[in-house]
Amino acid sequence: MECISCAKETAEVVKFPCPNCSETILRCGKCKDLSITYECKCGFKGP
Numbered sequence: 473m474e475c476i477s478c479a480k481e482t483a484e485v486v487k488f489p490c491p492n493c494s495e496t497i498l499r500c501g502k503c504k505d506l507s508i509t510y511e512c513k514c515g516f517k518g519p
């Protein structure tokens with residue numbers, strides 16, 4: 473499992489679909505807590 477925001481391998485991930493393309497996005501708990509911006513491969517960016 474690799475976080476999309478920090479690109480680090482992590483065991484604790486949150487999965488959610490991209491609002492734009494429905495691709496599954498993986499983010500670690502730390503990035504979620506800090507509201508780090510993610511960028512989907514479709515180009516969508518979100519908090």
Ligand SMILES: [Zn+2]
Pocket residue numbers: 475476477478479480499500501502503
């Ligand atoms: Zn992360």
Ligand SMILES: [Zn+2]
Pocket residue numbers: 490491492493494495512513514515516
């Ligand atoms: Zn997307």
